[in-house]
Amino acid sequence: MLLRNMLLQRAVDTRGFQLNRQGKIGIAMGSEGHEAVQAGVGMAFVRGKDLLYPYYRNTGIVLACGFSLADLFRSQFARATDTTGGRSIINHITAKSKGIASISSIIASQCTHAVGAAFALKYRRESDRAVLCTFGEGATSEGEWHEAVNFAAIHRVPVIFVCENNQWAISTPASKQMANPSVAERAPGYGFEGVRVDGFDPVAVYAAVRRAREKAVGGGGPTLVEATCYRFLSHTTDDDERTYRTREEVAQERMKDPVPRFERRLVEQGVLSAEHIETMRAEIARLVNETTDAVEDEPLPAPETLYTQVYAGPTEPWA
Secondary structure (H helix, E strand, O other): OHHHHHHHHHHHHHHHHHHHHOOOOOOOOOOOOOHHHHHHHHHHOOOOOOEEEOOOOOHHHHHHOOOOHHHHHHHHHOOOOOOOOOOOOOOOOOEHHHOEOOOOOOOOHHHHHHHHHHHHHHHOOOOOOOEEEEEEHHHHHOHHHHHHHHHHHHHOOOEEEEEEEOOEEOOEEHHHOOOOOOOHHHHHHHOOEEEEEEOOOHHHHHHHHHHHHHHHHOOOOOEEEEEEOOOOOOOOOOOOHHHOOOHHHHHHHHOOOHHHHHHHHHHHOOOOOHHHHHHHHHHHHHHHHHHHHHHHOOOOOOHHHOOOOOOOOOOOOOO
16 A cells, blocks of 8 residues: 555654664665655555666665565665675665665666666566666766667657655755756657656555556566655764755645645545554554564674675685
8 A cells, every 4th residue: 555655664764864863774764755755656566577777775666566564674784684794784675575676886887787688678678677777866867877768769668767856856856957858858859758646645656657568568668666755854863964954845845745645635535534543653653662672683794704705616705
């Protein structure tokens, strides 16, 4: 359900910032303001068929695509039970069995990887399979992004590019990155379709990504979906957003918060009652609390495993 995923994202973000302030995890990265985008994209992803090449602010998408909540917290706590053995920085998860590629901090690097995977699907004639590639608007200033979209257009590979345009690339506003504020309008210059949607509306995002997927698996090539949203929190807990934007600006954008906005919509349309939503909130809070407590008690990586899962072959890099 879209709302459940959005509420889970918000609860996980809140807990991550709390754990950081308690000194239990080194850094936290929130996606408040992205909930509708990520819930919509996650619902459009076809489990067992599609491949996801996400970026570091994609908690909601990876959860919607089947990544375990416990594994998400294992990554945050850097426990030995983490899928990477506690090796990766916060939010840098991987789940090959679920079609989720490893997340990298190198901005836009996942774009060329995603296009390569989509080319492989086309080369192997694998039907009804597509690749979803997500990134922020800051990634569109990187050379790898341009190389990826150009290659995708030329070879008409089954890839959907989803830009989560939250207006800020850390401290750089979109106005300092691009003269044309619409990322979607760049797509025709490469020879394929670009679509701009309200990233505060999960249904609109789902519809746009679903259409793009149908086009991709039907041989129609790539689509660039730009979902406009806003990053309500600092870039990470190591960042102080007050140094580059005003409290008034954030407060103004908070009025569009996609979570209460979608809740009101569901209640007004008779889909859910306010009581049902409150019950869902309580269940999610309990789930997050119980999962956090359980994972926190799991062991840290043993010192003797320091050189494992780092290099292929011998565990000692000097051997």
